Amino acid sequence: PPAHSHSDWIGPPDKHSNLRPIIFYVPPEESALERRLREARQEAQASNQRFWARHNRAFRQEKEEFIYSRLKAKGLEMRDESGQKATLNAEEMADFYKDFLSKNLKKHLQYNRDWYKRNFRITFLMGQVALVKALRWLRRRKKNVEQ
């Protein structure tokens, strides 16, 4: 993002977590409230990034292992004659999906709770910041009108 910009910039989705990173703009006269908001957003972003990157990596890895073990059980190799990666059909993969989901359920419940809390807190702070800004703008306008 350009150096002179006064707003946040959002980037393309991350390769591992599929989340879009945000670069936050720090205004020179940032109030304490605005700083709290920015830090909350940064923290949430970091935490989400960590969770999803790890989770997706685990999914990919376990999927590979599952395919490998199943192919081995069937007596096939990972790559067939043409060099293409051998694959399992949807019904065979279904066992893996079911397993993976139940294994990670607890992790997801914990993450959900965290995410909802963070989301509400960030939105509430945004509301507070917006309110303060609006009041400040109104006061400035009143002053201009009086002058």
Next chain:
Amino acid sequence: MSAARRCRPSRALAGLFVWRLRSTGVRQIPYRFVHLYHTANNRLITFQYFNFLKRMYVTQCNKDLSQRAKAKSDSIVSPFHELQQLDQEKKVVHKISPVSPVHQSWSETSSRNELREIKSAAETEDSVIPVGAESKEDRQWKEMKLRLDDLPGILARLSKIKLTALVVSTTSAGFAMAPVPFELTCFLLASLGTGLASCAANSINQFFEVPFDSNMNRTKNRPLVRGQISPLLAVCFAASCGVPGIALLTLGVNPLTGALGAFNIFLYTCCYTPLKRMSIANTWVGAVVGAIPPIMGWTAATGSLDSGALLLGGILYSWQFPHFNALSWGLREDYSRGGYCMMSVTHPGLCRRVALRHCLALIGLSTVAPVLDITTWTFPIISLPINLYISYLGFQFYRDANRSSSRKLFFCSLWHLPMLLLVMFTCKKSVLEKEDKSDLPGRSHERAMEIRLP
């Protein structure tokens, strides 16, 4: 009907699966691709919403062309089903006719190939963003500033406007089936109120699901995921739609409809959305969410909750299951990775049984309709062929449960509902007829008066 039109392309295989644009050598028209992709996504989303409409009843949607009569449900289409409707894709493809031949074959084959690849291999590329037209725009850093000209489009996507339209049409169906003289103002107020409530519920739903939506292919282009709008604005928009919507229903129509609307918003946002990640019970809650809009249409017309309303709600409730279960069958990978608890992943046997059970229930419910004096006896007879057909597909899905049977069932459900509602409306027992049957002369006289009044 548009739904039928949409359903017919059986090449809708891709619809159920991840839609990926593969960039080929057609670099000279990147913007067309982007446009195609975006419109495809929008349509896919709406179409999906359409389907999920039932699930996400936010009470107010009225009849939509395709599925419901006014129903406010944003339902199903929502988060749940991340199926991408191929039909939508196709429609989009058809629309962009000058470039379409290339797009069509390209999208079809590429999506088919992609699907195969996705389904089979544990390719790491799978989890990476699809390359293609979208990546050009996607790979850039964007300023997070709200532009006013973009706002209508952003809000439309936030509120899942097409799904809302479907819900509203379901509600209209409920209104139309009510055995009272048609009042235009009441109808319009009910539709508007339902639509607003649906927008509100959908926005809150998207607000809750940002990180999950970014990880699922169907939903990763939503406004909040892309940072086009701030969460605060989304919540404010939801409040500014929901509060007037419910107020309109309560004051402009009747308190019962308003209460149902508010309850449906609550059910959708606070029960269904969190429940999706906790237990498979979300499917049943979602079905109720989908069933409420027609009930709302009925109560808007009559002011009371009688057996006819419950029957209509029951029909929509039952319809949800073959629709959603078939849809979710193809999304098992995304659900598993995203952490969504769906029957198709955790209890596949149950998934198939429930779908079949409710297909058969539809036959039963259609037979009950004339008993409750809502329709004439021609309704169960005329609707029997389509109900039998969907039950047959449901049975095939139950027995085989593979990609083709799930797709067939899903696409059938898309045209089945609008057709069923249409047949129901044409077989509606007219008020005059009912009057003749009425024993109390006083009552029939009163009703005759009702009809004559404007």
